[in-house]
């Protein structure tokens with residue numbers, strides 16, 4: 264339950280205070296029992312799609328739901344009979360006539376829409392069941408699922424309505440006469456009158472409205488009250504027909520799908536966000552609650568909630584653009600590899616997308632990709648900050664990736680995980696065999712970058728061929744001549760060691776006595792995650808000809824990170840002590856080695872600085 268000092272409650276309390284003095288309008292009297300309502304009652308409630316309810320005023324006072332039951336009965340009809348049958352039975356045309364008009368569309372042989380009584384009576388026939396009792400039970404269950412609690416019938420209102428509902432009876436008989444309904448009128452009205460007489464309060468109605476906003480799932484109970492695919496059908500008709508013969512003006516002014524009932528209640532739905540409900544029994548000449556209309560008008564205006572008020576800002580989909588010059592994969596590269604990547608990586612572009620992908624944002628993203636691709640060798644689109652893609656976005660991205668527009672530019676996607684918010688995009692991009700034909704998809708940006716770098720190095724014939732290196736080919740021993748190498752090997756005696764994939768080679772915190780030079784395979788440098796206990800963060804990947812654990816040579820301290828074999832790994836293990844001793848007897852060779860290490864560190868630092876610069880932009 265939200266506290267009273269949250270901003271929504273504060274806003275509602277102020278609105279309630281302002282409107283409570285309005286005393287225009289009259290309580291409905293055409294159903295005698297309704298005349299007993301207390302005209303002073305006034306409540307406003309808002310329920311969110313995550314199940315929080317903000318309510319002010321008499322939000323717990325029970326009243327009969329009346330015509331606000333109509334959209335829920337309509338929703339249930341879709342769920343039970345499917346779209347075609349329901350549309351066949353009742354139209355979706357606004358009439359501009361009062362709710363209880365006897366106008367029927369004799370040409371199409373159905374009532375104009377399900378929000379006027381004729382249409383609602385036809386829909387009431389669609390509650391499943393062989394007997395009246397079963398159909399009443401189905402109606403009660405359906406409405407209760409939307410409310411998230413067992414709703415009761417107001418017997419007195421039902422009896423009053425049944426005893427005086429001659430006009431509704433006339434409508435039902437007319438419809439029976441032209442076969443618009445098949446059951447006997449009394450059998451249908453027996454459900455309809457009870458449906459209108461179900462007891463709710465303002466809080467219930469906000470939750471019921473929020474269930475429409477939440478794709479048909481009651482946000483408080485988590486129970487599906489209707490299939491999501493029909494929510495749009497119901498809201499469309501509420502939008503054009505929900506407010507009696509004031510519906511056009513309402514759609515223009517308030518612009519929120521809504522429904523009102525003669526007991527003085529109104530519901531309104533902002534899809535994906537909230538359900539709004541008001542209760543105040545005094546009605547205007549259209550039969551809508553005077554304060555309810557005023558409250559909804561104010562809420563819509565104050566928060567810009569009108570359906571046609573654009574609030575998307577599609578350009579925000581482009582979060583950031585980076586070039587490979589500034590950001591590299593975490594794979595540590597040799598000098599020769601770095602030289603090549605330095606020359607080629609300016610043409611690798613990384614586009615970071617963000618937010619939700621729908622038609623507008625997906626189109627903007629595709630437009631940008633195409634523009635960048637004109638001058639790039641590779642475009643990586645990173646979806647890490649994208650929270651979802653709707654049908655339109657899937658369609659556009661499929662359409663886009665299905666044609667290779669620029670043969671000189673390769674497109675890659677990253678961060679589209681099978682168990683993430685873009686799982687639907689992942690399956691849309693994968694062929695039936697699960698293979699990504701049009702665009703390769705990587706779990707993370709680093710994997711995509713690594714893939715591109717490897718492709719570039721392969722093109723320059725620098726690919727890691729499958730051969731084991733010799734000691735002189737190790738980067739930190741470069742520039743040592745044959746004699747220097749011989750002396751080094753003789754006194755240091757590097758030991759060829761093999762690790763299995765996944766084996767921990769260095770543990771964080773241990774004292775470093777050995778360092779390793781890779782002759783085959785690769786190793787991953789990892790640190791414990793700051794955010795999640797027990798998780799590690801991958802810092803770098805070290806491959807052939809490169810060393811790890813060699814900081815111990817300079818620092819002689821505890822290990823700063825853990826190193827794990829990424830593949831089967833063959834390295835030379837070199838004793839720090841032995842190398843230091845060698846340094847004392849052969850200082851000039853030792854300086855060469857240290858200079859190689861310093862060069863290596865300086866380069867890593869430079870690359871890290873570049874990455875920080877690119878990310879801070």
Ligand code: GLU
Nearest residue numbers: 329330362380459524525
């Ligand atoms: N039970 C009422 C009737 O059919 C519902 C009217 C309404 O709320 O619009 O007359």
